[in-house]
Amino acid sequence: MKPTTKTFLLPILLPLASIIVLSTLYTQTFAQDISTPEVFAVSSWGDKLDFKTLASETAMLYDNQAFSEKLIPPRIPENMQVMESFFTPNVIIGDDDRLKVTDTTNFPWSTVVKIHGNFGAFSFNCSGWMLGPSTVATSAHCIYDYGDTNTYATNVIVTPAMNSDSPNSEPFGHCEAYKAWIINLWETIGDPKYDYGVYMLRCRVGEQTGNLGYRVMTDEQIDEALTNVTGYPLDKGGTTMWFGMGNVLETPADFLLYDNDTTGGQSGAPVWELIDDACQVCVVATHRSGIDDHNTGVRITNDVFDFLFVMQQRVYHSIYIPVVLKNAG
Amino acid sequence: MKIKEVSLYLITFLLIGLAIVGCNGQERPPSATPSNTPTPISLLATHSKSPDIRGEIIAVLETNGQINAVHIEGDLEDDTKYDKATARIVEETRIYVLEGSGYRVTSTNQLSVGLRIEALFTGEILEKYPVSAEVSELLIIP
Numbered sequence: 039m040k041p042t043t044k045t046f047l048l049p050i051l052l053p054l055a056s057i058i059v060l061s062t063l064y065t066q067t068f069a070q071d072i073s074t075p076e077v078f079a080v081s082s083w084g085d086k087l088d089f090k091t092l093a094s095e096t097a098m099l100y101d102n103q104a105f106s107e108k109l110i111p112p113r114i115p116e117n118m119q120v121m122e123s124f125f126t127p128n129v130i131i132g133d134d135d136r137l138k139v140t141d142t143t144n145f146p147w148s149t150v151v152k153i154h155g156n157f158g159a160f161s162f163n164c165s166g167w168m169l170g171p172s173t174v175a176t177s178a179h180c181i182y183d184y185g186d187t188n189t190y191a192t193n194v195i196v197t198p199a200m201n202s203d204s205p206n207s208e209p210f211g212h213c214e215a216y217k218a219w220i221i222n223l224w225e226t227i228g229d230p231k232y233d234y235g236v237y238m239l240r241c242r243v244g245e246q247t248g249n250l251g252y253r254v255m256t257d258e259q260i261d262e263a264l265t266n267v268t269g270y271p272l273d274k275g276g277t278t279m280w281f282g283m284g285n286v287l288e289t290p291a292d293f294l295l296y297d298n299d300t301t302g303g304q305s306g307a308p309v310w311e312l313i314d315d316a317c318q319v320c321v322v323a324t325h326r327s328g329i330d331d332h333n334t335g336v337r338i339t340n341d342v343f344d345f346l347f348v349m350q351q352r353v354y355h356s357i358y359i360p361v362v363l364k365n366a367g
Numbered sequence: 368m369k370i371k372e373v374s375l376y377l378i379t380f381l382l383i384g385l386a387i388v389g390c391n392g393q394e395r396p397p398s399a400t401p402s403n404t405p406t407p408i409s410l411l412a413t414h415s416k417s418p419d420i421r422g423e424i425i426a427v428l429e430t431n432g433q434i435n436a437v438h439i440e441g442d443l444e445d446d447t448k449y450d451k452a453t454a455r456i457v458e459e460t461r462i463y464v465l466e467g468s469g470y471r472v473t474s475t476n477q478l479s480v481g482l483r484i485e486a487l488f489t490g491e492i493l494e495k496y497p498v499s500a501e502v503s504e505l506l507i508i509p
Contacts, residue, residue, distance in 0.1 A: 160426065160438060163496040179493050186436045186453045186499055187428060272496040302449065302496035327491040334491060 077232070079345060080225055082181070082190040082218040093344035096351050108254035108343050110350070112146070112319050115248045119144045120318075136299050139268070139279040142199035143209045146310075146319040148247040150279055152270040153237070153306065155194035155215075157183040162191070163276055165269030165307035167321060168198060169236060169252075170350045171244035172213075176306030177326050177336070178220040178235040184228035190218060196239055198247045200270065202277035213241040219349060231292035233326050233336050236349045250308055251320040254343050257289045260311065260322060267298040267325050267333075269307030276303050283312065287332050292339055294323040295332045309335045409463040411485050411506040412470040417446040418485035419492075419500070420454070421508075427478055428453075434475040437505075438497070439486060451497035454486045454505065464507040473507065483508050 079087040097105035104110055114120060121144045139147045149168040153176060154161065166176035174196050182190050194215035197208050220235035268281040284298030294309060309323040323335030336342065410416040422441020427434055436455045443450040456462075456475055463470045464477065478484075489503035 160497075177493075177495070179499070180495050185455055188430065276496065300494055302451075302494050302498040305493060305495040325494065327493050329491045333494075 076223075077341065078222050079219050079348075080222045081220075086222070087219070087348070089345050089348040090341065093348050096348060100351070105347065108340065109317055109320065110251050110253070110343075110347065111317055112149075112251035113249050114145050114318075115246060118148065118248060121145065121147065136271070136274075136280045136282040138203075138274070139201070139281060140203070142201040142204070142279050145248050146250060147268065147279060148199045148210070149244075149250050150268045150270075150308065151196050151198045152200045152276070153180055153194060153196055155180075155191040157189055157191055158187045160187075163270065163272060163303045164305045165303065165325070166196065166237070167306075167308040167324075168244045168247050168249040169346060170249055171242040172239040173244070173249075173349055174215070174237045174239060175252075175308075175321070175324060175346060175349075176235060176237065177324055178224040178233045179326070180306045181218045181220050181235040181237065182225055184224060194218075194237060196237060196243075198243055199279070200277055201279060202275065207277065210243050210246050211241075213239045213243050216240050219345075221345070230326070231336065234324050234342055234345070236346070250310070251317050252338050252343065252346055253317055253320040253322065254338050254340055255311070255322050260286055260289055260294065262286055264312045265294075265296055265298060265309050265322070266312055267296070267300055267304065267307050267309050267335075269300070269304035269325065271301045272303035273301045289337075292337055293326075294335045294337050296335070297332060300325055300328055300333045406472055407461060409461070409470050409504065409506060411487055411504055412463055412465055416487055418506070419447060419488040420449045420452045421447050421485045422450070422483070424478060424480050424482045424484060427480060434478055436499075437478055437484075439484065440497075449498055452486065452488075453497055453499040454488070454502045455500065456505070457501050459489075460502045460505065462505045462507070465509060470506070477507065478505070 075088050075090065079089045142148065151166045151168060151174055153164040153166050164176055164180035166174045169175040180191070195212050196215055197212040198210045201207055215237035217238040218235055221232035223229040224232040263286045264283060265286055266281050266283055268279060270276050271280055274280055282298040282300060284296050286294055286296050288295040304325055307325040308321045309325055310319050310321050314320055321338060323337045325333065325335045327334045411418055420439050420441055421444060422439045424437045425440050426438040428436040434456055436453050438453055440451050462473050462475060462477065464473045485506045485508055486502050487504040488500035490501050492498050492500040
């Protein structure tokens with residue numbers, strides 16, 4: 039058979055085409071690597087989410103002012119009693135600074151939850167706070183056990199306003215968590231500044247309990263502020279709600295250091311300022327750890343705010359809109 | 368002529384190779400520590416510090432074949448702060464075993480379920496329940 043032009047060109051064109059295809063694929067992959075942010079949200083199902091970009095995009099749809107002011111107010115259900123008296127600083131602080139919440143069905147106590155779950159074969163307890171109708175904010179170490187079992191929690195049950203001293207110890211019932219979101223850098227290196235996350239619940243209990251607001255505060259705003267930390271300390275049995283008041287001691291970039299008394303079981307508890315003129319009850323940090331002379335919470339920074347904002351919107355995008363639509367009506 | 372050229376190329380490559388290897392900035396590790404290093408003092412065995420928890424190892428956690436933490440359960444006592452904890456073992460953790468009136472240094476390999484131990488935490492304590500913290504010292508007790 040006589041060689042044609044095709045047979046001559048084929049050995050040249052084929053590798054050339056392969057090189058073009060491979061380099062295109064490589065470029066695309068490389069471009070994806072570059073566009074993947076260093077910090078993103080990861081779920082217990084393995085999903086990834088660029089929450090910072092999504093937060094800005096979502097803010098365009100909703101009340102942009104609330105987003106730009108970095109303050110999302112609480113949602114208090116109609117007809118729910120609000121405990122105004124605890125917002126005044128004239129409360130007697132006992133020896134260990136903690137007081138038991140006797141009626142947990144009033145706002146804001148209704149929004150504070152007990153979290154019970156398993157890391158591997160071992161059970162654990164944490165606290166948390168209602169962020170939306172079926173979203174609970176807590177510490178990342180109450181979701182992913184970095185450094186110990188290195189696993190996501192399983193069989194997680196969330197109980198808002200738990201009070202074993204009351205005839206109805208679960209006034210709003212309890213609810214199973216089906217999914218959780220944390221930040222990738224908690225999962226991979228356990229970076230403490232990313233010790234925050236959310237659980238998604240299989241119910242809309244937050245519609246009954248209401249949810250806390252959250253805000254970013256500057257150092258000047260928060261410095262020496264009187265704060266409240268509320269949760270379910272295990273040294274008190276773990277089935278009753280206790281709150282402790284104290285002062286902010288230091289304000290490093292990503293944390294708040296305060297002298298409120300806390301103990302095991304209170305990780306994930308909300309920290310809010312007692313007198314907040316701009317917001318009735320807005321969380322400014324999520325309690326994380328204790329050390330000899332102070333306790334520490336992960337501060338609501340711009341990144342944390344964006345994460346919470348996205349999680350609040352994302353879950354109830356078509357069912358629940360926590361902020362007013364821009365130009366609505 | 369050709370042989371000369373090839374030889375020149377080979378020598379050049381060899382020299383470049385040697386230069387690259389020679390420029391590798393890695394330093395050799397220091398020689399082994401002297402065998403007469405004194406045994407570090409156990410703060411728990413000498414009662415210089417009170418343990419954060421005293422109890423039984425109920426589980427040993429491993430990552431890549433290395434023990435990285437132990438679950439401890441005990442009673443809350445006058446000189447302890449916790450009844451349950453996850454004690455994280457890090458590079459700086461020292462492990463001792465009480466022997467008669469003295470103590471000796473031991474390794475993580477000796478940790479097993481059922482042993483009674485005291486743990487001294489260091490740094491911040493994550494306040495889930497059981498609490499979780501890095502350990503500066505573990506003392507195996509009778």
